[in-house]
Amino acid sequence: MKVNVTIAGASYSEVPSILIPLKNGGRARFCEVSDTTAKAADVAKGKKFYTSEGELVTGTADLSQADARKTITLIQKEHQTITLTCNHPELSSQTDSDGNTVYATTYQDTLSINLKADTDYYAGKITINGEEQENSSTNPQLAYISAPISNGMIVSATDAAPIPTVPFTDVSLTMTGQGTQWLTGHMLMTTKQSPESPKIVGVGALENGSRKGLLFLLDEEKRYAGCKVELTTGTGISDTTELFYEKDDDLGVIMIGEISDALYSYLAEASATKAEVVLTIKVVG
Incomplete structure (x- = not known):
């Protein structure tokens, strides 16, 4: 002093x-x-x-201290992805010997847990320390909750479930051109079809560089299995393509595949001139 x-x-x-x-x-x-x-x-x-x-x-004091942060172990499950988030600051993380991500935090009290299933699966339920949690989402492919953080908590999920599919079947369409539209390209709307299912309300011919595509707008929530189809117009143009199911945020349920330049040009011209088109779809594989 x-x-x-x-x-x-x-x-x-x-x-x-x-x-x-x-x-x-x-x-x-x-x-x-x-x-x-x-x-x-x-x-x-x-x-x-x-x-x-x-x-x-x-001095004799041992000032070394054990890590006092709260840890959260995240165990991912097949066919779905779990993400953990907090308010600032973000959680630090490392990978343990089993390949799981271990997060750590000192100040955070609440954890947001989001679960998203792969395209062909329904999401499982989020689990904390093995206990299933109530889902806050109405979408069967998503789940999310907020949960208090406790030290050593383990976050995971129950198994994802494959979404059942139904076969896409033969159908004949009579359509009228509608001109070019933003999301669907050269659009043709269905005026008559046989049989009535699968219910196709319209067809869009799209171009992306050298690639040409065709999408079918379906007016039903069925999930169709992918398939190989033969497409034949009333004028005799024939093409074969693989159709794949998608659920688009803007267009809803669609089946989509690539087509030849000849079929694309025919549909694009019919759309522009608002002509009538007959298209037969036959499943061949």
Whole structure:
């Protein structure tokens, strides 16, 4: 601490330390340490300090501390993806020996858990420490919840379930051109079809660079299995393509596949001139 001292008849106030010349050269620093309160157990092991008695002492305290952060282990499940998020700051993470992601946080209290199934699957249920949680989503391919964070919690999900499919079947369409539309390209709307299922309300011919495509707009929620079909127009143009099921956010349920330049050009012209087109779809594989 700072003290008042008198040296060679001169008084000095609030002196923190004094440098005194040594007989053999050099100087020594003297400090007043009577206000020291630390003990060896308060100072890190191996570090030195002076006690209030002026004694040089080595600290003995082991200041190393275990990681006090709360951990969350995420175990992913096949055919679906689980994501964990928190408000700022983001969770730190590392991968354990089993390949699972282990997140850690000190300050966060609430965890957002999102589950998304692959295209052909229904999502399972989110689990915390093995217990199924109530889903907040009405979409069977999604699940999300908010949950309090507890140290050592394990987040996972029950198994995803394959979505049942029905076979796409032969159908004949009579359509009228509608011109070009933003999402569907060269559009033709169905005016008559036989049989009535699968219910196809329209067909769009699309172009992406050198690739030409055809999409069928379906007016039903059935999930059709992919298939190989033969497409034949009333004018005799024939093409074969693989059709694949999709559920588009804007268009709803569609079947889509690539087509030849000849079939694309015919449908595009019919759409532009608002002509009538007959198209027969026959499943061949």
